[in-house]
Amino acid sequence: xxxxxxxxxRKSFGPTRVVDDFxxxxxxxxxxxxxxxxxxxxxxVLRMVAGFEAPSDGRILIDGQDVTRLRPNQRQIGMVFQAYxxxxxxxxxxxxxxxxxVAGVPRAARADRVAEMLALIGLPDLGGRYPxxxxxxxxxxxxxxxxxxxxxxxxxxxxxxxxxxxxxxxxLRNQIRDIQQQLGITTIFVTHDQEEALSISDRIVVMHRGIxxxxxxxxxxxxxxxxxxxxxxxxxxxxxxxxxxxPVAGHVRVEGADIALGRLLPPGRVTLxxxxxxxxxxxxxxxxxxxGVEFLGSVHRLRARAGGAELVLDRFNAPxxxxxxxxxxxxxxxxxxxxxxLPE
Amino acid sequence: MKRFWSWxxxxxxxxxxxxxxxxxxxxxxxxxxxxxxxxxxxxxLADPNFRATFGYSVVMALLTILLGVLIVVPTAYWVRLxxxxxxxxxxFITLLPLVIPAIVVVFGYIRLYxxxxxxxxxGTATGTNILLLCxxxxxxxPYMYRAVDTGLSTLDVRALTEAAQSxxxxxxxxxxxxxxxxxxxxxxxxxxxxxxxxxxxxxMAALLxxxxxxxxxxxxxxxxxxxxxxxxxxAFGVTWGCMGLLxxxxxxxxxxxxxx
Ligand SMILES: Nc1ncnc2c1ncn2[C@@H]1O[C@H](COP(=O)(O)OP(=O)(O)O)[C@@H](O)[C@H]1O
Ligand SMILES: [Mg+2]
Numbered sequence: 001x002x003x004x005x006x007x008x009x010r011k012s013f014g015p016t017r018v019v020d021d022f023x024x025x026x027x028x029x030x031x032x033x034x035x036x037x038x039x040x041x042x043x044x045v046l047r048m049v050a051g052f053e054a055p056s057d058g059r060i061l062i063d064g065q066d067v068t069r070l071r072p073n074q075r076q077i078g079m080v081f082q083a084y085x086x087x088x089x090x091x092x093x094x095x096x097x098x099x100x101x102v103a104g105v106p107r108a109a110r111a112d113r114v115a116e117m118l119a120l121i122g123l124p125d126l127g128g129r130y131p132x133x134x135x136x137x138x139x140x141x142x143x144x145x146x147x148x149x150x151x152x153x154x155x156x157x158x159x160x161x162x163x164x165x166x167x168x169x170x171x172l173r174n175q176i177r178d179i180q181q182q183l184g185i186t187t188i189f190v191t192h193d194q195e196e197a198l199s200i201s202d203r204i205v206v207m208h209r210g211i212x213x214x215x216x217x218x219x220x221x222x223x224x225x226x227x228x229x230x231x232x233x234x235x236x237x238x239x240x241x242x243x244x245x246x247p248v249a250g251h252v253r254v255e256g257a258d259i260a261l262g263r264l265l266p267p268g269r270v271t272l273x274x275x276x277x278x279x280x281x282x283x284x285x286x287x288x289x290x291x292g293v294e295f296l297g298s299v300h301r302l303r304a305r306a307g308g309a310e311l312v313l314d315r316f317n318a319p320x321x322x323x324x325x326x327x328x329x330x331x332x333x334x335x336x337x338x339x340x341x342l343p344e
Numbered sequence: 345m346k347r348f349w350s351w352x353x354x355x356x357x358x359x360x361x362x363x364x365x366x367x368x369x370x371x372x373x374x375x376x377x378x379x380x381x382x383x384x385x386x387x388x389l390a391d392p393n394f395r396a397t398f399g400y401s402v403v404m405a406l407l408t409i410l411l412g413v414l415i416v417v418p419t420a421y422w423v424r425l426x427x428x429x430x431x432x433x434x435x436f437i438t439l440l441p442l443v444i445p446a447i448v449v450v451f452g453y454i455r456l457y458x459x460x461x462x463x464x465x466x467g468t469a470t471g472t473n474i475l476l477l478c479x480x481x482x483x484x485x486p487y488m489y490r491a492v493d494t495g496l497s498t499l500d501v502r503a504l505t506e507a508a509q510s511x512x513x514x515x516x517x518x519x520x521x522x523x524x525x526x527x528x529x530x531x532x533x534x535x536x537x538x539x540x541x542x543x544x545x546x547x548m549a550a551l552l553x554x555x556x557x558x559x560x561x562x563x564x565x566x567x568x569x570x571x572x573x574x575x576x577x578x579a580f581g582v583t584w585g586c587m588g589l590l591x592x593x594x595x596x597x598x599x600x601x602x603x604x
Contacts, residue, residue, distance in 0.1 A: 073512045
């Protein structure tokens with residue numbers, strides 16, 4: 001039995017359906033990311049789990065208990081907001097201890113727990129400060145400690161890193177993952193940043209227009225996208241329009257080049273797609289013209305045009321190896337298994 | 345030239361405000377023939393009626409503040425949290441006491457709560473006190489509501505509420521531990537304005553026949569020469585004392601006021 005179950009959740013605001021038939025089972029201690037573009041309903045699902053929105057339909061279960069009708073303050077769920085939402089009248093220690101105070105934990109036990117939490121987030125000496133005396137990254141860590149202090153059953157984070165600058169974002173996301181694993185707390189993390197989701201999640205739910213398009217491990221999502229939307233939203237994708245020549249043997253034709261995929265294909269036309277790191281300049285393949293070369297440190301990024309398609313190819317930086325130059329006519333291919341076949 | 349006119353405006357304002365005050369103070373010191381003295385003040389302070397009515401009004405003022413806070417803070421909070429579209433309506437309602445004369449309100453009270461009504465509040469002294477308290481709270485409403493609402497506008501009420509809820513807090517906890525402490529500075533400024541209003545209020549207290557400071561001032565003014573001037577100066581001092589206290593307290597609380 002899964003620890004957290006979202007069972008056919010639906011939510012409409014007036015006539016607009018914002019979340020449709022959303023189901024998910026989360027194991028205890030799992031780290032789940034909701035990934036999707038802005039406005040796709042991630043926050044709404046999270047708020048239903050927290051109890052701030054009532055689902056129009058469906059159920060939410062935590063540890064076997066139906067919490068759908070429970071008020072937010074009875075759910076034992078920790079929540080971290082994008083805008084921190086620290087209590088401005090309380091010190092850092094007061095903020096972290098707030099949930100314990102509400103629960104009637106005696107002062108001494110509370111102080112111990114607050115100290116423990118501040119140590120956990122790496123700010124052991126800031127208990128006496130007020131929120132406005134902290135940087136954004138520090139405030140968000142305090143918000144995390146505050147959410148964790150009462151030992152919630154589930155931790156929810158709604159784009160907790162979006163308001164921070166790039167460097168802090170990177171270090172804090174690793175810290176969140178470390179703390180999550182240390183405590184083994186069941187976590188849902190909302191983000192619109194695919195790199196963030198790929199790097200820290202056990203599983204990712206890719207959302208699109210209120211629907212869960214695909215749920216899977218980061219490598220599943222990246223390597224085997226279930227829909228065109230997932231393929232395009234997660235990572236960069238090069239797409240080709242292909243004509244299926246032999247559905248059984250798995251032969252297609254792209255821009256006059258024959259490509260053998262070695263798998264069963266639907267008849268007619270399909271979209272053939274490949275990641276930038278899968279595409280190679282090769283003796284055989286799709287004819288293309290190089291339009292640009294960028295050096296990004298660990299990789300060279302080649303831009304090319306094949307028929308009407310703009311392509312991106314990433315090539316590991318291997319000093320001494322010859323690179324094509326802008327204007328060169330080349331041929332491009334990928335290993336048969338690296339090609340994704342999407343419905344046209 | 346511009347400078348000249350701004351100075352002239354300031355001078356005119358100063359004369360407009362200060363001359364009557366100086367005149368009153370000067371007059372209040374002339375009780376003893378031929379020399380300045382504090383006799384009028386001594387006479388006022390020695391009057392047991394002064395002490396009784398002033399004490400009564402101070403207690404009423406404090407109760408008014410308490411009632412005002414209990415009504416206004418949860419209301420203004422709830423409107424911001426759940427009924428933001430009703431804010432203009434609520435704001436309009438809270439401004440009504442400035443538009444409707446107190447005398448109209450008090451006659452309404454007397455008609456509604458007289459001894460032959462369902463709720464005969466005017467039948468007993470306690471009942472009438474309660475009625476007067478409600479009247480005072482209503483008079484103070486515009487000031488209290490504005491102050492608190494302005495205080496709330498500096499907070500992200502919804503996010504703070506949700507954060508507190510997810511930490512297990514109920515409504516009483518949220519208002520008591522979170523909202524009230526965060527708008528305390530604003531509550532204070534509303535409170536002192538309420539105080540100043542109640543101390544000098546005449547119409548309601550007189551028509552409900554309660555022994556308040558306002559009617560006492562009027563009575564004294566009608567019957568004595570120098571004492572009313574002394575009383576006016578005392579009342580003025582009390583009011584300004586309140587304002588000063590207000591500044592002081594909001595500055596002390598301001599230390600913990602948040603930026604973002
Ligand atoms: N309280 C609300 N009333 C009406 N529409 C809302 C409300 N909350 C969210 N929406 C709409 O629901 C959609 C999904 O919003 P949201 O869940 O916040 O998306 P995300 O977090 O993925 O950006 C958006 O189109 C948004 O405008
Ligand atoms: Mg959102």
